[in-house]
Amino acid sequence: MTDFDMSLLLADATHLAELLQRDELSSESLTLQTLKAIERLDPALNCYISVYPEAALAAARASDERRRQGRLRSPLDGLTLAVKDNIDVAGMVTTAGLNIPADSTPAEHDAFVIAQLRQAGCVIIGKLNMHEAALGATNDNPHHGRCMNPHRPGFTPGGSSGGSGAAVAAGLCALALGTDTMGSVRIPASYCGVSGLKPTAGAVSIGGSVLLSRRLDNIGPLARSPRDLGLMMPSLVQQDHACAQSRGLSLASGMKPVEQLRFAALTDVSGVDTDISLAYTQAVQHFIQRGAQVTYCDLSQFDFARSRRAGLLMCEVDMYLYHQPQLDAHPEYYSDQLKAMMQWGVGKSAVEALAADWLMDDTSVQLAQLLSNVDVLLLPTAPQTAFSFEQPAPAGQADLTNMANMSGHPAISVPMGISPGGLPMGLQLVGQRGADRSLIELAQWFADTAAGQCPLDPQQLLAS
């Protein structure tokens, strides 16, 4: 017996929002059950770095009061939200996964997106575990501990937004925010069997988040269905100025029927594990069978690893520039490994740094050319499924995701089934700049028609 309904907590946010709107569920009950589930499951999963039960319950009761008065602020009003710990929430400490003590000065202001989501009525539960400083994709955090993949204890949830992927998958929040610099929203979405979006560059303000790379950083949402991401979008885009609009971002529902869309898919998926390759081929077939026009393109000449290493160098140098004052004052906040990575960047020359930036321009142009004659590019999200923390992390985790950060195109990861080894796999859809909403709708179409979803069994989750 538990004092929370695990099946309810594993429903998608859109369904929870419907229950709230129909008065079949209160935000207080949802929040309380979520807190109980965290109490029960998080000691093993370790998704959260900090939880704020009192503030969350107060926000939930205020939402319920608004509902009673018929003054709900948005479809998000009363839904629980958890936030990757490199995004500021007023009153909560921002660690960015560093060894920053829990009694440090909390953030004074909400990040731009947090202020908007709070205004929309979201109930903020707490801050989520992440790879140290967001520079890595395993979430093997030396200060806050490993975050576990809810699909398999001892396995990585991916990263750097590992806590976000795991908490959403395990029902420990309705919605989550992550950040995505080279794939850090999409990779954990793929490993944990949930959906995650890297929005069009500039569409979502990164104000109030801890910098990893000026050029590549994005804040993006993770949820249990693509439609949940769509629910969040109006509160994520930069509503207070013309930036989002100037980037051509359209929030209007506007997905063409699949048979009118043009897709590009890879001929050669070498460098990708066989399970992923097979599932990807089947996913592409699914589009073809439903009447989509698919053009195959050959990316076998493209040096994915070189592009990733260029991005990594930019991150290390940008990070150093951003963290330097804190690094000098509090070297104990940083692991030796992270210090070594920054030092590696410091040892590089101006020519190497700008050559890396040039290479990213080239990658950006190549992706734009690939997308010049099609609406959507289909890719695996990651070259493999989640792996054991006891294994060394594969180097190429972000090989298929980093390009969209360089080019600014929106990219979504949606589940494409469970591997023979029992772990979730992700399909990545890369769309035209500004077409975030259409991409979300297309991903929901895939979720609805292709049966690729990877829900966790409530009983199994509770038994683990």
Next chain:
Amino acid sequence: MTDFDMSLLLADATHLAELLQRDELSSESLTLQTLKAIERLDPALNCYISVYPEAALAAARASDERRRQGRLRSPLDGLTLAVKDNIDVAGMVTTAGLNIPADSTPAEHDAFVIAQLRQAGCVIIGKLNMHEAALGATNDNPHHGRCMNPHRPGFTPGGSSGGSGAAVAAGLCALALGTDTMGSVRIPASYCGVSGLKPTAGAVSIGGSVLLSRRLDNIGPLARSPRDLGLMMPSLVQQDHACAQSRGLSLASGMKPVEQLRFAALTDVSGVDTDISLAYTQAVQHFIQRGAQVTYCDLSQFDFARSRRAGLLMCEVDMYLYHQPQLDAHPEYYSDQLKAMMQWGVGKSAVEALAADWLMDDTSVQLAQLLSNVDVLLLPTAPQTAFSFEQPAPAGQADLTNMANMSGHPAISVPMGISPGGLPMGLQLVGQRGADRSLIELAQWFADTAAGQCPLDPQQLLAS
């Protein structure tokens, strides 16, 4: 007696286009007179690196034939155009101001803008002198010689598009193209008493030009009136794809009446020569007297020189990356001074390079904030007038122009009178991104109402 009409050649291109359209002038006559004027004046002025009389006359006769058949391609059809020598014109050698022999392999293809201007009917006369590799603002070119300011022999025309400014001022072409990385179109426009535009970033393709800085480079037009720049704009913007449109570029005539426009002006113009400062104050007064709303802003805390130095570092490193193969194969193409500047960039670290890029981001944000509540920012174009080649070049020539390259805003230089010393001065108008056309119309309004124009006296020019 001359075999060309200097007064005619000094008319603005819009007037010449009217004469052509009324059949009061043929393109062949205009081209022939221009070639004669070049023969007569250019040995002293040294605006041109190469002239192609036969190709020009053939193009002029073809234009005349189109006129006879009533098939003119655009208002530019039959007008003479000269091109800074870092922009490819098919069949002509591109030197970029380096020591590249005249019998080297000519460019195979037109740069993107050249193809468009040629298609519009422009008669391409030749390639214009410039500061070596566009990295400097005096046009004291070690390989192709000094280009002289037509307003005063022995004085710089400015740079790096010095040949463009001087040729336009002296009537040696109707229209010219330059490139502007830190101010290289606007500074020579200011020193030579003509008009020059740095367009909104991305609005005009830089494809087919020799790179100086990926982030800062622009191709921009120079002409004897702002309205001439307006005549060129439809053939400059990237017509074959959505880029210009996606940047919000509007070519529709849309200038509001001046009394409905909001302007920002500087309270503190220290660091600027007294002559310029006085003329600038009078120019601002002109706007106020005509009913414009002017807000004064204090930029005395802004470190113009630091921003310029950051841009310079990026140029030196980007240049090195671009030129390296040619530098290795042909070290004799490059002056020792230019080699030393590139070597200075090579000696910098990754942290210094990216710190410079960060600083440019800061500058960009500051300019955007300054422009968030006004339509147009008024600035002097350069802190001084043209100076003698015998004097050392002032360090801060690009201090007031480089910001718009960092932020991507369009900026135009329009004459604001002759200094007590007898040299032209330039007013710079920085506008909203995409509002290039409105900015041109506003500059024309200033030229029409403020009597700041600096025409050369034909007799004096011929006597010099």
